Amino acid sequence: NAGVMQNPRHLVRRRGQEARLRCSPMKGHSHVYWYRQLPEEGLKFMVYLQKENIIDESGMPKERFSAEFPKEGPSILRIQQVVRGDSAAYFCASSSGGNTEAFFGQGTRLTVV
Amino acid sequence: DQQVKQNSPSLSVQEGRISILNCDYTNSMFDYFLWYKKYPAEGPTFLISISSIKDKNEDGRFTVFLNKSAKHLSLHIVPSQPGDSAVYFCAASARGGANSKLTFGKGITLSVRP
Numbered sequence: 001n002a003g004v005m006q007n008p009r010h011l012v013r014r015r016g017q018e019a020r021l022r023c024s025p026m027k028g029h030s031h032v033y034w035y036r037q038l039p040e041e042g043l044k045f046m047v048y049l050q051k052e053n054i055i056d057e058s059g060m061p062k063e064r065f066s067a068e069f070p071k072e073g074p075s076i077l078r079i080q081q082v083v084r085g086d087s088a089a090y091f092c093a094s095s096s097g098g099n100t101e102a103f104f105g106q107g108t109r110l111t112v113v
Numbered sequence: 114d115q116q117v118k119q120n121s122p123s124l125s126v127q128e129g130r131i132s133i134l135n136c137d138y139t140n141s142m143f144d145y146f147l148w149y150k151k152y153p154a155e156g157p158t159f160l161i162s163i164s165s166i167k168d169k170n171e172d173g174r175f176t177v178f179l180n181k182s183a184k185h186l187s188l189h190i191v192p193s194q195p196g197d198s199a200v201y202f203c204a205a206s207a208r209g210g211a212n213s214k215l216t217f218g219k220g221i222t223l224s225v226r227p
Binding site: 006033040042043058105107 | 117119147149154155156157158159162202204213214215216217218219220
């Protein structure tokens with residue numbers, strides 16, 4: 001009964017490269033959320049997706065960041081042309097919808113050098 | 114603009130005693146509140162939640178109290194155990210449920226001394 005799976009756990013990118021973070025929700029969950037945690041900060045909401053649809057992207061930076069949750073396969077958070085300020089822990093959470101709590105993955109720690 | 118505030122960055126208590134973690138919020142639209150526990154290098158783990166129609170919710174050693182007029186909630190852990198040592202995040206959502214975006218506080222580091 002696997003939980004929310006995120007990979008990779010650690011990702012190092014040079015400035016200007018692309019970062020792809022993957023999230024496989026818990027079995028039966030069709031709602032995915034992405035959060036970012038900067039050092040010494042709480043988690044900040046980025047985007048909420050259901051299968052093939054972006055429901056709320058109010059927390060996404062206007063440029064370089066995109067997210068998708070295709071009909072088949074994991075949800076992907078994509079960061080183009082990474083900068084040092086993108087270094088953070090990125091957490092994915094999933095839920096089954098309705099008034100249910102979301103379960104978090106272990107996160108991907110992105111380091112931009 | 115910090116809509117969910119956890120003003121004390123850390124708390125240290127003796128094993129067996131009560132831990133009280135506080136949280137304040139400013140957004141009147143928040144109507145659902147959650148507490149998460151987080152160990153280093155892991156994701157947050159859901160602990161307990163409370164809807165704004167209630168003022169108390171209890172689950173084993175964990176109790177959450179909500180004071181809507183003061184826009185304040187607290188998490189009580191009793192008795193505290195060394196395994197409770199972690200970072201605790203308060204989170205809130207609007208629109209009536211957990212199935213929407215959460216606004217998190219910065220967290221409180223709880224240390225339970227044996």
